[in-house]
Amino acid sequence: MKIPRKGCVFICNPNNPTGVLIQKKEMLKIISAAKKKSAIVFVDETFIELVPGHDESVIKHLKNFENLFILRSLTKSFGLAGIRIGYGVGSPQIIDPLQKIKIPWNVSNMAQLAASAAVCYHPFLDKTRKLIKKERNFIFSNLAKSKKFACYTSATNFLLVKTKIKSKLLQKKLLKQKILIRDCSTFRGLNQNYIRVAVKTRRENIKLLKALEAI
Known part of the structure; x- marks a missing residue:
């Protein structure tokens, strides 16, 4: 994989539409290589919670990589069709600039209530x-x-x-x-x-x- 210096790498894991899952060990190699080039790695983990075991997520390694941003969606995991609700996790270096440009009131009250109920039902x-x-x-x-x-x-x-x-x-x-x-x-x-x-x-x-x- 060619990583652009000070660029951004987008990875969907598991991939859509193939369903292929990149192992965590390989993901960490990519993120580490990107860090050396001051590149951000955007990982779409929308479907990872539906993977048995779901241990291949890199979310627990966020503290080691300020260049990592992870996207999750409750819409897919909990079958909340029609309710646009999800979240992103990353370092302050990534989150702070996003907070400045995000659309106000971008999550409806209905979506908040649905999400709160869903995440409590393990x-x-x-x-x-x-x-x-x-x-x-x-x-x-x-x-x-x-x-x-x-x-x-x-x-x-x-x-x-x-x-x-x-x-x-x-x-x-x-x-x-x-x-x-x-x-x-x-x-x-x-x-x-x-x-x-x-x-x-x-x-x-x-x-x-x-x-x-x-x-």
Whole structure:
């Protein structure tokens, strides 16, 4: 990885849309190398709380790196769709300038109440991680048998799938069955042969798999 001097490195971990998780040991090497070049490392850990164990976060190492800023989102972890709520953690050198330019009243009262209730309910995340791991393996093992699709391993609540059918066409066909997938053709490095599917309940996952095979 080429790190620009006095620049900024953006890393999504786990990555979206691949679901690939960079190990903490490797992340710390990148952050350390960036520190030597006076570069800031912006780590998007939006999905890391959905990773079983979630021990690969670098949040506990903030005190050692004033060049590190971490973004978290409660919207993904607790399924708060429609409520824009999250937080950033970093050193005063990064936070203070951001405080000066942030939009006032950027978090609504409703979002604050929802977030306060969500973070106090720890059993939800534990139950969710177990469900995701079980159902992700279920989807992966079934798609591995398919001749139409190739599924990539993931550490979080979605899977990147390579398809022989054009992604936009596939998205359109599935939408008629009230199944929504992500067309990944707009992601850099991917094309119209890639989609992202979410890990849901067993009933919903079976519906998705049957619909994919029927196309």
